[in-house]
Amino acid sequence: MNLDAASVGQRVVVRHAVGGTGPSGGPAMSDVIGRVRSVDATDVTIERRDGRMHVVHLADVVTWKPVPDRPARRRKAADVSAAELTRITSRGWPAIDSVPLGEWELRTSGRFTGRANSVAVHGDPGVPFDEALLRVHEFYAAHGVPPLAQVVVGSADDRTFAAAGWVPMSGRHDGAVVQVADLDPAYDTHPGARIADTADDDWLDSYGRVNDPLAARAVLEGPATVGFVSIGTPAVAIGRIVVTGEWAGIACVEVSPGHRRQGLARQIVETALAWAVERGADKAYLQTMRSNEAALALYQPYGFGDHHDYRYLEPGHPGRIRTVLA
Incomplete structure (x- = not known):
């Protein structure tokens, strides 16, 4: 079985030649473990658990095999x-x-x-x-x-x-406080929430911190696995979720003033975390100001705790x- 487009999304271990002579006298080998993000005619790109991308030439691949999405042993976020x-x-x-x-x-x-x-x-x-x-x-x-x-x-x-x-x-x-949490296997996906892979004008308007839409989109849409969550048309609540390796990052949770205290922020967070878990994340981080008591209270029930400032x-x-x- 070859590494091809059907392998995209799978978590794999790939053994490949790295040039030179190994300890036994044969070709030097190395293993890389991660999720396949892309395969073309010459290379496979694998995302490691910390989000680093590793490119392997297909001609150098010796063996590969799928590995479980959730290893029995895992690092804690803290x-x-x-x-x-x-x-x-x-x-x-x-x-x-x-x-x-x-x-x-x-x-x-x-x-x-x-x-x-x-x-x-x-x-x-x-x-x-x-x-x-x-x-x-x-x-x-x-x-x-x-x-x-x-x-x-x-x-x-x-x-x-x-x-x-x-x-x-x-x-x-x-500055900000960075909080982290170990994710649960399942969260509720709320039917009123939708997730897009780009930030449209409605989403950016709801975010409200954008002077240059081109620069904002380049940053916000930059990662390979990112989702823009919204509720309502036009949006009355939004959020952004990104997955890099085993980590999810949640940010930009905003609810319009006239729709607060209705649980919409919670629906955004739960939908975002469910999306992230489906894409292999088992840990999450967020960054917010110490003075943002509403945000800290929103995330506390999901196990988020201080990591560093x-x-x-x-x-x-x-x-x-x-x-x-x-």
């Missing part, structure tokens, strides 16, 4: 490090222009949200810190936007940036340009 979770959340909200700097990620997306317009600071930048800061300044200067860094509150990176003179960004969207830092020099991000 056991993932803040650095790894930052990488996972970035894959679920991908920047239009993303450049690696060692393990850091330089991101910009036409000022649509801080998450897509800041350097995601985690791990080693691969160069001395002073040089890394210079690269950050150069990247954002080339894109005509002020530099901004997303750091985990209380981390060594947070302290290092502070020692270099970077200060917390002022404004309402100056992050904040945005900007260079603390006189006359700096304040960033204004959704």
